[in-house]
Amino acid sequence: MSKLRGDAERWLLSFYRESEISGALFFGRLASVIRDPRLQFDLTRHFADESQHARWWSDCMDELGVRPTRVQASYQDAYLEAGGAPANVMEVLAVTLAFEKRVAGSYAAHLKVHDLAPPIRTTLARIMEDEGWHIHWVSRTLRDLEPEYGPDTVAAAIERYAAADREVYQRALAEHDHIVGTLQHFKAA
Numbered sequence: 566m567s568k569l570r571g572d573a574e575r576w577l578l579s580f581y582r583e584s585e586i587s588g589a590l591f592f593g594r595l596a597s598v599i600r601d602p603r604l605q606f607d608l609t610r611h612f613a614d615e616s617q618h619a620r621w622w623s624d625c626m627d628e629l630g631v632r633p634t635r636v637q638a639s640y641q642d643a644y645l646e647a648g649g650a651p652a653n654v655m656e657v658l659a660v661t662l663a664f665e666k667r668v669a670g671s672y673a674a675h676l677k678v679h680d681l682a683p684p685i686r687t688t689l690a691r692i693m694e695d696e697g698w699h700i701h702w703v704s705r706t707l708r709d710l711e712p713e714y715g716p717d718t719v720a721a722a723i724e725r726y727a728a729a730d731r732e733v734y735q736r737a738l739a740e741h742d743h744i745v746g747t748l749q750h751f752k753a754a
C-alpha cells in the first residue's frame with residue numbers, strides 16, 4: 566500500500582521528477598554547445614546534478630510504492646515567454662538564477678512540512694545541498710561576466726528574469742505552494 570498522503574504528494578513528487586528532467590535536458594544541451602572551458606565545466610556538473618536529482622526522485626517514489634503521474638513542468642519555457650528569449654550566455658545564466666532560486670525555495674518550503682515520509686525528507690535534503698551550489702556558481706559567473714557585458718546590463722537581465730519568475734510563479738507555480746500547504750493537514754501514514 567502506498568505510504569504517500571494521497572494524490573497531492575504523488576503529484577508533487579512527479580512534478581519534481583519532471584522538472585529535474587527538464588533541467589537536466591536544458592543544461593545538457595548548453596553543456597554540449599558552450600565552448601568557454603570554465604562554463605563548460607560547471608554546466609556539465611550542473612547537468613549531471615539535475616539528472617541525478619531526477620533519479621533520486623524516481624528512487625524515492627519507488628521506495629514509497631508509487632509510479633509518477635503525468636505532469637506539465639515546462640516552466641523553463643514559461644520563463645522564456647515571460648522574460649524574452651536570452652540573447653547570450655549572460656542572459657541564459659540570468660534566467661537560470663531566477664529558476665534555481667525558485668526551485669530551492671519550493672524544496673525548502675516542502676522540507677518544513679511536519680511528519681514527512683523519511684524518503685521524501687532525505688531526498689529533499691540531499692538535493693538542497695546541490696541546489697545551493699547551483700545558485701552559487703551561477704551568481705559567481707554572472708559577477709565574472711560584468712566586465713564583458715557591463716554591470717548595469719547584467720543587473721538589468723537578472724531583474725528582468727526575476728520579474729518573469731514572479732509572473733510565472735503567480736500563474737503556475739503557486740499551485741505547488743497550495744499543494745504543500747494542504748499536506749500540513751495530513752497525518753503521516
Ligand SMILES: [Fe+2]
Binds near residue numbers: 588615618696
Ligand atoms: Fe535539481
Ligand SMILES: [Fe+2]
Binds near residue numbers: 588615668695696699
Ligand atoms: Fe538546480
